[in-house]
Amino acid sequence: MHNPLLKPFNTPFNSFPFENINQEDFKPAILDGIAQAKQEIAQIVNNPADPTFDNTIIALEKAGKPLHVIAEGFFNINSAETNDYLQNLAQELSPLLAAYGNDITLNESLFQRIKKVFNDTPKSSLSEEEYRLLDKTYKSFTRNGALLDAVQKERLRYIDKELSTLKVKFSQNVLHETNAYTLHITSEQDMDGLPESVKSVAKEEAEKRGVEGWIFTLQFPSMMPFMKYAKKRNLRKELYLASSKKAFNKNEYDNEECVRKIVALRQERAELLGYETHAHFILEERMAAEPKQVEDFLHNLLIKAKPFAQKEIDQLRHIASADDIDELMPYDHAYYVEKLREAKYNFSEEALKPYFPLESVIKAAFDVANRLYGLTFDRRNDIQKYHQEVDVFEVSENGKHKALLYVDWFPREGKRAGAWMTSYRGQSKFEGQNIRPHISIVCNFSRPYEDIPSLLTFNEVTTLFHEFGHALHGIMADTVYESLSGTNVYWDFVELPSQFMENYCYDKTFLSSFAKHYKTGEPLPLVEIDKIVASANFMEAYQTLRQLSFGLLDLAYHTNQLRPDDAIAEFERRIVAETQLYPAVEGTAMSPSFSHIFPGGYSAGYYSYKWAEVLDADAYAYFREKGIFNREIAEKFKVLLSKGGTVDPMQLYKDFRGRKPSIDALLKRAGLISN
Incomplete structure (x- = not known):
């Protein structure tokens, strides 16, 4: 059988051969990869020599590499450019991979x-990275x-087979519900308040x-x-309801039962492994360590932020x-936030979009990486890609190949919502x-239309910088070891590099460049830049409460607080009540589309x-303190980025900062205490 996935790729940098493969190639390639990996495991088990770090731990680290590459490729494509065939295949392959x-x-x-x-292996006989690999390997089995x-x-x-199937089904239901809804407007009056650029894009979508x-x-x-600009409140409400009912419509794509099953199976799995709850299981391998510390952290922030919010x-x-609205509702929030922004800072995000064409923002992000770490980014037209809209850059350091970076910016029906690396x-x-990585950023920004390029809101500018930080x-x-490399770190440490990058968007000198x-x-104009920087904390307390509500809801689900007789919507409201500043809207729930958790x-x-x-x-x-492009400090941060999971994250941070x-x-940044 001619299957490009089962042969050497023979592509530049051994990059994924997207254009050489058919979607039908994935299943036989993954099945073959599973069989090959099992043979490699059997060789480790049947080795007559006494177990050693080399013949057991390193051998296991190397096992299944082709399968890992093919499976990563498949599931990445299923997120960014899926179709019915790939979605059905994901349902079929996920339990097989879980079983493997x-x-x-x-x-x-x-x-x-x-x-x-x-x-039997003395810790002193291993390097720090070798010991981390040994410890991680042992724990991955006991856990x-x-x-x-x-x-x-x-x-x-x-349990693992069921969870793998349910998670795929959950994602597919959310994608279907996202694609299934449209708000079709035929009256010019119903477009009142919307900027011409927004109208043009909506007109093009209709065409x-x-x-x-x-x-x-x-x-x-x-x-x-x-939601920001439409004056017709009833239409804002309609769109809000459609979004807030995704996968919660009492139809075949409803995720309420998926939520219950996933939560119950995770709890059973944790108890089976000797943990009180799924949260206890997860947090054992996090900086936060245990649920009480997370709960205290969230409530401490809630106490500080709520009065400001x-x-x-x-x-x-x-x-x-002034618009005769007696009771402000969630579907009013974005509209009046924009009005307040305009009144307070005399600018709107929409008015600033012409100053943030996508290409300029990309170059700016690359510029930060160059000034901090000496990286350069060159577009490559000879690297295969899964969609014509994808661009590929070769990343170099001092003229030497460092990585490939794939970027995919615009929404499509086959792409899930959001942004990710x-x-x-x-x-x-x-x-x-030194096998260098192939990294991908996927976003959903406004498309170019007619002779106007893709223009970003300032919020989208920070999103691009965030994902670029992950990249x-x-x-x-x-x-040395891939399982400890890059973003393979504790999950409450993984957001540091991404959120760090967002700070550059608020530096006046850099922004003006x-x-x-x-x-x-x-x-x-500098006066507009001053407004952006001055508005850095705008609605920050409310946004903090919103993030805290998600964190508290997540923690509640995974500390066994969902009772069998709880309706999902009512459970949500009870858990996040302290964080809510708007009345609840009947018939809505976020859990059925809460894809993060x-x-x-x-x-x-x-x-x-x-965190x-x-x-x-x-x-x-x-x-x-030292200069935002200070190369000495940047070199220390570069070490933090390069070490991945080979060093305890708190130790990594202390090595960089000199303290906890x-x-x-x-x-101070959030305006919750005085400077």
Whole structure:
């Protein structure tokens, strides 16, 4: 059988051969990869020599490499450019891959070899990275059932298989519900308040669909401008309801039962492994360590932020009263926030978009990486890609190849919502070679239309810098073992590099260097830049409460607080009541589309966004003291990025900063304490 995935890729930098493969190639390639990986595991188990670090731990680290690359490629494409065939295949392959994972971690003979190496190898005989790999390998087995009896192991296999299927189904339901809805407007009056640029994009969407008028969707670049500018409150409500009911419509794509099953299975799995809850299981391998510390952290921030947030909402209520609105609702929030922004700072995000063409923002992000770390980015036209809209850059350092960076900016029906960074190949050092990573950024920004390029809101500018920060974490990786490389760190540490990068968007000098009108090249006036910087904390307390609500809800689900008789919507409201400043809207719930914690990797970890803000604010404060492009400090931060999971994250941070992080920098930046 001719299957390009089963042969050497023979592509530049051994990059993924997207254009040589058919979607039908994935299944046989993954099945072959599983079989090959099992043979490699059997060779480790059947090795007659005594178990050693080399013949057991390193051999296991190397096993299954082709399968990993093919599976990563498949699931990345399924997120960014899927179709019915790929979605059905994901449902089929996910439980098979879960079973393969169980075959490894529940292999008694393999575990006995690992256990012997773990018990008999003096720590002093290993490098720090080697010991971290040994410790991580041993824990990955004990935390995934190696110590269970035969009956318990069989139950664990069932749970993992079910979870893998449910997570795929959850994502597919959200994608379907996102694509299924449109707001079709035919009356010019119903477009009142919307900027011409927004109208033009909606008109083009309608023309694509062969209908008259304007079309708005649940994709962020379409929905958010409507919620900000549309005067017709009933239409804002309609769009809000459609978004807030995604996968909660009592139809075949409803995720409420998925939520219940995922939560219950995670709890059962944790108890099976000897943990009180799923959160206890997860947080054992996090900086936060245990649920009480997370809960205290979230409530401490809530106490500080809520009075400020209440004042912010009171300001919105005052403005809304002029429109005879007695009770401000969630679907009014974005509209009156924009009005308040205009009144307070005399600018709107929409008015600033012409100064943030996508290409200029990309170059600005590359400029930061160049000035901090000496990286350069050159577009490559000879690298295969999964969609014509994808661009590929070769990243170099001092003229030497460092990585490939794939970027995919615009929404499509086959792409899930949001923004994320992922990889097609991780970094490692193998048989004398430094294998460099292939990193990908995927976003959903406004498309170019007619002769107007893609123009970003300032919020989208920070999103691009955020994901680019994740990408740099992968690009800068310099470890021996791939499983400890790049973003393979504790999940409450992984957001530090991304959130750190967002700070550069608020530096006046840097902002003025790239914020230029796409037509005239005229720089954004300094008075406008001053407004952006002055508005850095705008509605920050409310946004803090919003993030805290997500973190508290996540923690509640995963500390066994969901009762069998709880309706999901009512459960949500009870848990996040302290954080809510608007009345609840009947018939809505966010849990059925809360992709971060159900199919995604943030279960019992959503708090990490705020946790990492403590780190990023403290780290950037250090740069501000010494100069935001200070190469000496940047070199220390580069070490932090390059070490991945080879050093304890708190130790990494202390090596960079000279001390533990302080929460004061975050509180000052957010305006929650005086400077």
